[in-house]
Amino acid sequence: MTASEQRAVSVRDVAALAGVSVGTVSNVLNRPHTVSATTQARVQAAMTELGFVRNESARQLRAGRSRTLGYVMLDGGNPFFTDVARGIEEEAEANDLSLYMCNSDNRVERELSYLSRLEQQRVQGILITPSDANAPILDELPRRGTPLVIVDRTREADTHCSVAVDDVLGGEVAIDHLIELGHERIAFVGGPTSIGQVRDRREGALKALAKAGVDPDRLTHIETNALTVGEGRNAGQRLAGLPSRSRPTAVFCANDLLALGLLQQCVSMRVRVPEDLAIVGYDDIEFASAAAVPLTSVRQPRRQLGRSAAALLLRETREPDHQHEKVLFTPELIVRRSSLAMD
Numbered sequence: 001m002t003a004s005e006q007r008a009v010s011v012r013d014v015a016a017l018a019g020v021s022v023g024t025v026s027n028v029l030n031r032p033h034t035v036s037a038t039t040q041a042r043v044q045a046a047m048t049e050l051g052f053v054r055n056e057s058a059r060q061l062r063a064g065r066s067r068t069l070g071y072v073m074l075d076g077g078n079p080f081f082t083d084v085a086r087g088i089e090e091e092a093e094a095n096d097l098s099l100y101m102c103n104s105d106n107r108v109e110r111e112l113s114y115l116s117r118l119e120q121q122r123v124q125g126i127l128i129t130p131s132d133a134n135a136p137i138l139d140e141l142p143r144r145g146t147p148l149v150i151v152d153r154t155r156e157a158d159t160h161c162s163v164a165v166d167d168v169l170g171g172e173v174a175i176d177h178l179i180e181l182g183h184e185r186i187a188f189v190g191g192p193t194s195i196g197q198v199r200d201r202r203e204g205a206l207k208a209l210a211k212a213g214v215d216p217d218r219l220t221h222i223e224t225n226a227l228t229v230g231e232g233r234n235a236g237q238r239l240a241g242l243p244s245r246s247r248p249t250a251v252f253c254a255n256d257l258l259a260l261g262l263l264q265q266c267v268s269m270r271v272r273v274p275e276d277l278a279i280v281g282y283d284d285i286e287f288a289s290a291a292a293v294p295l296t297s298v299r300q301p302r303r304q305l306g307r308s309a310a311a312l313l314l315r316e317t318r319e320p321d322h323q324h325e326k327v328l329f330t331p332e333l334i335v336r337r338s339s340l341a342m343d
């Protein structure tokens with residue numbers, strides 16, 4: 001038989017070989033507890049011999065319910081988001097679900113395209129780290145029947161379930177740490193400010209300075225175009241160009257990729273870390289502890305974020321009248337050599 005003449009093995013083929021009804025084969029696939037062990041074994045043997053592959057798409061179409069979730073992450077190149085995705089994947093797997101993972105690359109048009117495709121695929125629900133948490137599409141999808149949970153973002157209105165970390169508190173604990181070490185000339189490296197987390201972490205930094213009696217206007221803001229290693233290196237060059245008498249002695253970066261880029265630039269310019277410049281990052285990705293100078297960072301529970309968000313989404317798909325929940329995790333400062341020289 002040529003490839004063009006081949007056809008998929010059907011349930012009827014399995015039933016004929018096993019000597020049972022089509023209904024019995026269906027029960028083995030969907031309600032095995034209703035079939036005797038002997039019959040199950042005979043049907044399974046027929047499936048193996050024929051090379052039967054279940055048509056999951058057809059089953060979902062008949063049931064009117066998908067067995068797939070979708071996650072639209074903001075930046076697939078950032079280990080933070082891949083760790084969040086792993087948490088989502090773990091929860092999906094535990095509930096016998098598949099997961100589509102999409103990378104918007106922080107581009108609105110790409111985000112909209114993925115949301116449209118996921119909706120067309122009739123996924124059971126969507127998790128998203130949006131470029132704009134207040135985008136109208138996030139309201140439209142649930143109204144059209146696709147449950148949606150916001151990850152690593154929050155909304156003021158109680159219109160969606162969301163899972164995030166208290167980034168204002170995270171910025172505050174980072175600056176508290178640097179102030180306790182005696183630093184007063186501190187820089188904040190992060191941007192663009194259109195990103196909510198950047199604004200919140202900077203707000204926390206300003207709050208900590210005010211609490212310590214330090215004029216918040218003394219916080220030097222080195223705004224970046226993105227939260228990347230390359231932008232961190234550029235920030236290091238810009239810091240080096242500041243007058244020595246006003247140059248910051250410590251830097252709080254809006255994420256670890258910026259901090260790692262800044263650290264690379266310091267090494268290349270022979271700036272000692274932390275003796276000449278203390279550095280604190282944010283996220284505590286795996287590379288933070290493995291850096292040439294291990295990086296102090298504000299830790300986010302990345303996998304737990306993902307698992308919690310997926311659990312909320314599944315609850316929403318099963319309980320349409322549920323009350324929306326906002327889960328807010330508390331960040332934790334992990335101190336390493338980049339801010340505090342240790343014996």
